[in-house]
Amino acid sequence: MTHTAQWYHQHNARHFWHPMAHPREMLEHPPIVIAEGSGVEIIDIDGHRTLDGIGGLWCVNLGYSNDAINNAINAQLSTLSFYNCFRGTSNTKAIELSLVLKDFFQEEGLTKCFYTSGGSDSIDTALKISRQYHLLSGEKQRNKFIAFSAGYHGTHCGGASLCGSDRFRTPYSPLLDNCFHVPSPWTYHNPFDENDEERVCEKSIKVLEQLIADEGADSFAAVVMEPIVGSGGVIVPHKSFMPKVRAICDRFGILLIADEVITSFGRAGKWTGSRLWGVKPDILTCAKGISNGCIPFGVCMISEKIAKTFDEDTSKLGTLSTGYTYSGHPVAAAAAITSISEAQRLNVAKNARVRGLELKTALLQLQQKFSCIGDVRGIGLMHALELVSDRQTKSPLPAAQMQELFHKIYRAGLMVRISGNNIIISPPLVVTQFNIETLAQALETGFENFIH
Numbered sequence: 001m002t003h004t005a006q007w008y009h010q011h012n013a014r015h016f017w018h019p020m021a022h023p024r025e026m027l028e029h030p031p032i033v034i035a036e037g038s039g040v041e042i043i044d045i046d047g048h049r050t051l052d053g054i055g056g057l058w059c060v061n062l063g064y065s066n067d068a069i070n071n072a073i074n075a076q077l078s079t080l081s082f083y084n085c086f087r088g089t090s091n092t093k094a095i096e097l098s099l100v101l102k103d104f105f106q107e108e109g110l111t112k113c114f115y116t117s118g119g120s121d122s123i124d125t126a127l128k129i130s131r132q133y134h135l136l137s138g139e140k141q142r143n144k145f146i147a148f149s150a151g152y153h154g155t156h157c158g159g160a161s162l163c164g165s166d167r168f169r170t171p172y173s174p175l176l177d178n179c180f181h182v183p184s185p186w187t188y189h190n191p192f193d194e195n196d197e198e199r200v201c202e203k204s205i206k207v208l209e210q211l212i213a214d215e216g217a218d219s220f221a222a223v224v225m226e227p228i229v230g231s232g233g234v235i236v237p238h239k240s241f242m243p244k245v246r247a248i249c250d251r252f253g254i255l256l257i258a259d260e261v262i263t264s265f266g267r268a269g270k271w272t273g274s275r276l277w278g279v280k281p282d283i284l285t286c287a288k289g290i291s292n293g294c295i296p297f298g299v300c301m302i303s304e305k306i307a308k309t310f311d312e313d314t315s316k317l318g319t320l321s322t323g324y325t326y327s328g329h330p331v332a333a334a335a336a337i338t339s340i341s342e343a344q345r346l347n348v349a350k351n352a353r354v355r356g357l358e359l360k361t362a363l364l365q366l367q368q369k370f371s372c373i374g375d376v377r378g379i380g381l382m383h384a385l386e387l388v389s390d391r392q393t394k395s396p397l398p399a400a401q402m403q404e405l406f407h408k409i410y411r412a413g414l415m416v417r418i419s420g421n422n423i424i425i426s427p428p429l430v431v432t433q434f435n436i437e438t439l440a441q442a443l444e445t446g447f448e449n450f451i452h
């Protein structure tokens with residue numbers, strides 16, 4: 001550490017605007033500053049050690065300071081630190097990774113990849129490719145998109161237009177035209193006054209069908225969905241939901257874009273969220289866990305059907321006039337190759353499934369004990385606790401109390417993420433049974449110290 005802890009606290013937000021935060025609030029309430037990470041633990045600048053219950057931000061799937069990934073990055077830095085992949089040049093690691101990805105996504109039938117620098121890039125690339133596909137297919141008029149309430153699709157103007165929460169759109173409007181939202185099949189909160197999981201799903205599907213009928217089926221380019229809504233509150237749909245969306249897309253020639261920035265590479269207990277529901281999307285976006293969060297990186301995976309249309313294009317319309325300086329960055333690609341092989345070697349998807357069941361059991365036990373836990377939901381290693389002041393009315397626990405609870409849990413040894421009145425838990429996928437017990441114990445202590 002170059003400076004004292006106090007120096008870092010004082011300087012944190014003086015010349016640095018934090019994402020998703022008010023600049024003044026960050027000055028008035030300086031955040032926790034993390035200085036070190038190893039395995040599943042992090043240590044803050046004041047020396048407080050905690051279990052990282054959020055995996056960095058859903059991305060450090062294999063834990064911190066992973067030797068294999070560090071070695072791959074260092075070796076690549078010494079061999080070729082950068083070279084671009086724009087028309088005319090390429091680099092060895094980008095090519096090697098494309099074959100790894102083709103194999104990884106074989107079950108989904110996704111054979112081509114387009115490299116990006118993160119999740120938001122991947123989503124906006126997916127939107128562009130879907131429109132371009134329809135253009136090449138002679139259906140230029142297909143330019144509308146559908147997404148779901150509470151979904152999160154990144155922060156670029158395209159993705160933000162599809163985010164299901166107003167707060168990501170309102171300060172930046174007008175954004176992209178022709179974006180529509182359908183209620184997510186959320187059993188705990190839905191506009192249908194319905195509390196049966198399957199019926200909620202059916203009603204969301206009816207809204208989707210009605211929207212398509214009203215607007216004209218041949219005006220839609222794509223439906224964009226997270227197989228499990230993540231940061232919007234971890235909403236696990238009924239198992240029939242995504243297959244039904246797929247069937248509707250097929251019926252009307254609309255593409256299905258699965259936003260798997262969180263769910264790809266094992267978090268939900270299968271290698272992808274689409275696989276969990278038995279669905280093959282046309283485009284699948286990933287980021288985060290692909291490089292274990294070590295280096296900004298993302299990928300947009302593309303189906304054979306779309307690839308064929310581009311391959312067969314003899315006009316200039318199929319030129320991909322989009323891309324990033326760092327598309328196919330060799331150091332990020334090296335990190336990704338090793339992250340994927342390590343994830344497979346450790347079978348983290350299975351671990352997420354097994355540990356996720358233990359986590360869910362522990363969270364349900366906490367719900368029995370603390371009446372402020374209104375809802376427990378999740379699958380694999382992505383869970384949320386929704387905090388309420390009153391279980392009957394489901395009124396949210398006020399923000400100040402959420403912050404207080406966050407600090408109590410943190411002092412008890414666990415980093416969690418507060419999103420509205422949800423506590424989000426998404427630890428690295430390499431957690432052990434002992435780690436889950438520690439996590440649950442820290443939550444319990446936090447809640448006990450909070451109830452006063």
Ligand SMILES: Cc1ncc(COP(=O)(O)O)c(C=O)c1O
Binds near residue numbers: 119123154
């Ligand atoms: C589902 C989903 N899509 C897109 C994004 C945006 O990714 P990034 O923050 O890497 O741009 C996120 C980020 O959390 C996400 O959860």
